Amino acid sequence: MEEKPIIVKVVGTIGYGKSHMLAVLALLLLKNQVKNRFGSVPFVCYIPDCKTLLESESAILTILHQNIVLNIPDFAEPLNTIEEVRAVMQGKMVILVADQWNSIDENQMVIDRLGSCLGISVYVEIHGMSMNAKTWRDLLPKQTSDDRNIYCGGFNDDEFGVWLKHHPPFFTEHEDELALLTGKVPLLLSVFARVYGNGDSWESVVQRVQLDENMKELERSLSAFYNEMDGDLVWKVCTLKVDMMFESELVDHRFFFEDPSRGFCATSELVLWLLYRVWSKKTADDALLTKWPELLFHAATRSTLGFYVEEIIKAQICRQGVIGKYPRPNDRTIKRYRFNPGSEEVTLDLAFEERGAKSWWILLDPQNFNHPGVDMILVTDTTFVGINVTIAKTHSPLEPFFKMWTPLAASKNMEITGLFVAPDNFVHEEENVAISLLKNVYHELWLRIETMWLPTTRKVV
Known part of the structure; x- marks a missing residue:
């Protein structure tokens, strides 16, 4: 012995x-x-x-x-x-x-x-x-x-192939994007398998994954680790610019690792989404407007591109309103209020109480993915505008937004309407819902997307 x-x-x-x-x-x-x-x-x-x-x-x-x-x-x-x-x-x-x-x-x-x-x-x-x-x-x-x-990370290609064989063909159809979003990490793959239902679209499955309790727990873990860290340092991790040998203290090694061929990387793209949300709560509302090109550079899937575009447009609207539809008046500011599910009415009352006789507009920013129907609500002097940002060609109706927010708008004696910020090829017909083209709302962003991406899920390299 x-x-x-x-x-x-x-x-x-x-x-x-x-x-x-x-x-x-x-x-x-x-x-x-x-x-x-x-x-x-x-x-x-x-x-x-x-x-x-x-x-x-x-x-x-x-x-x-x-x-x-x-x-x-x-x-x-x-x-x-x-x-x-x-x-x-x-x-x-x-x-x-x-x-x-x-x-x-x-x-x-x-x-x-x-x-x-x-x-x-x-x-x-x-x-x-x-x-x-x-x-x-x-x-x-x-x-x-x-x-x-x-x-570190997830399955290799052979193991991932076995996983696909034991799950519906839907996942094989979206194999490339699934692999990048999850990093082939078994825990994240199991979330996709659990939330999928027959007849679901890829977009709806990705949205439900983001609402899953496992994702929330991962975000809580990242938030706890980076709670005391400066926002600029968190951004450095988020954009994968860390030197592991000299800056390992910046890294939550449960989610990031050094790959022999790729260098410093996250276990999955979904982890980068979550870390971005941690960073966004540490910084000024318009900080993203000078940093977003770095995010787009790391967007390896169309789902990730869509997530980042939504966040960038949200920051742009918080600064300028919706150009061409609801532009911010020169004498106004737009104040952002983040809220969690179930606190819509309380947050709205707080925002109106603080605004009082002042003239600022309000941007209500839900802290859950895929808040009923919309990504944000812009409150002008007279109107609640539910805004959905998409890079897809079509989208489901905004009915969930109207169902939740019509009584709240009425309680403030205000009108309510819906708006899509979308690409040129977007098609949607729904009563009381308008469309603003992405290129008009943020032209520089639209040009960058046109330059970097083909009209598929693949990045132009």
């Missing part, structure tokens, strides 16, 4: 599925009971989340007791102390499979407590670890006896 256990590190970015891999590994080890070179069946100790070990000594006793029962089904004795656990474990050949090892990696008390339970019986330790700056530095090439298994 070796003096020190063999250490196997399983490290990865969010969504790859390393926790599932470790759970399956533990199950297979328990089920198959492969004998080691000494002729003994190993004792498999599986800890699904090491964070639970931080709670108390009793938490360690509980999880060790559960593992003893898994390995010795007829075991029925109480275990109330570390010494009693250690007595049971004495002489066992333990394979320790521990996920979220990062959470206790620097907590020597917990590691010592776990070691006291297992004694010297552990001969293989498999550590599941989330990628962070410390883990990334530890994984840099160096002399080590550790076995390192690193999973």
